Amino acid sequence: MTTLPPPAVKKFPKDSIESRVYSIAEKFKEFIPIPNDRNRLGFNLYRFVKGEGDPPEILVSSTKIKIVGISKEELAQKIREELENKEENI
Known part of the structure; x- marks a missing residue:
């Protein structure tokens, strides 16, 4: 048995909204530290x-991520700052 x-994973283009937010x-x-928590975020x-x-x-x-x-x-403040920095490109 084999x-x-x-399945192949198709990556988002680097200039897409998804790529920038992730x-x-x-x-x-x-x-x-948990990769799935970062994906959820x-x-x-x-x-x-x-x-x-x-x-x-x-x-x-609300996302119940583990924060260390x-x-x-x-x-939340750091995330807000990052969003504001990238907002002009999103």
Whole structure:
């Protein structure tokens, strides 16, 4: 019996909104050690940028991500600053 290879993963283009927002979540991997938590945060940030989701101050609590070495308020502020820096490109 053999195992099939995993399906190919198509990456977002570097100039897409998704790529930019997920890179913000990846930037905080020292504070959010679990990769799936960063993916969840990236998805919710994408929804926020599209006008469908909550702001970072609420997302940090509602996504139930594990945060290490920083308070929720500080992390939310850092995320907000990153969004404002990238906002002109999004």
